Amino acid sequence: MSAAERTGCFIALEGGEGVGKSTQVCLLAEALTARGKQVVVSREPGGTPGAEAIRELLLHPPGKGWTAEAEALLFAAARADHVARLIRPTLEKGIWVVCDRFVDSSRAYQGGAGGLGDPAIRALHDFGSDGLRPDCTILLEVDEARLAERLSARDGSASDAIGGRSADYHRAVAQSFRRLAGADPQGFRIVDGMGTPFEVHERILEALEPWLAAANGGLK
Template identity: 75%
Template structure:
């Protein structure tokens, strides 16, 4: 008989706009594959599956006057439910490590905190849509306002999507919401300084997740 694959591990990279999540997700996946011999799936939210990518387009380039807070929260939850069911859970059950650019804590910070929906509403949607799945570790990347502005200017120029282009006050509230979530759940989050070169930040992330790698070492 073939033995059942050992459960994989799920890491989510979290943070506001311009904190370097995409770059760090790529570097983390490369290190897990090359230095630890792990099988790694990289993905993103909203997105990662055909259905979720279609919803991503609706969220970042909304029709008409755009979505109100409730509609936005529902769309994110729907995209996540498809993503969890068709990519994340199957990969973890097959023994893969999953590195995801954003997960439910982004909805908690953006729609729940800065958007005024409240944490209870976001968590209830997540419980219904995705059975309350949590990452094994949420890595929260933080940068100061000046660094965030510089990175966003370099990335987007004069164009931003419907969420990235919101006010400085909104994005400040997002950052504050993320920190509050991390402070309330120190076992679920690691907070990493996102300033400096990509290589410097990557080294901090690898140090921060070292206990997770030790616990899951085959």
């Protein structure tokens, strides 16, 4: 399903650990609803019963954990179910989807920081999800020093198999996201994640204005 074939709009929020994606997903959904849009909020990995089961395996793996290849396959499997059972049907009904992470997280984490390479991740996505892309991907970026403060302030129980990886790994993730956004300026909007949640939210709405205008009968 191409962008021309769907009537809903698909927005993904991306970024490393602690940049504030979950908060901004909620604020964006509320703002879109206030503007008269029907909105479904989802997340990755997750969003459907099958994908949520895989999420638990990924974030709390049995034994010694997954190899990089197995991890990428599990993410792709969760995403394929998510796309087939929730995202595509929702967009076909003209409903907006706001998602906390999508395929660009796999590209940054497993493809970039994990060393598997972008072609491998894209091939899995092409096979499992027919290459579906968001209409717009919002990349939240936060200064590294402030990000370290945010992560250290988190409850230790919030760490999982991926979030608890080394600072070098998460630095590589941030660099990978930046490269992806730089290579696709039409598909990404980079938003400064510093400041209050409301300030960041206002920047996101400004970045999405072309899509909001198009939905209201304007032009992109």
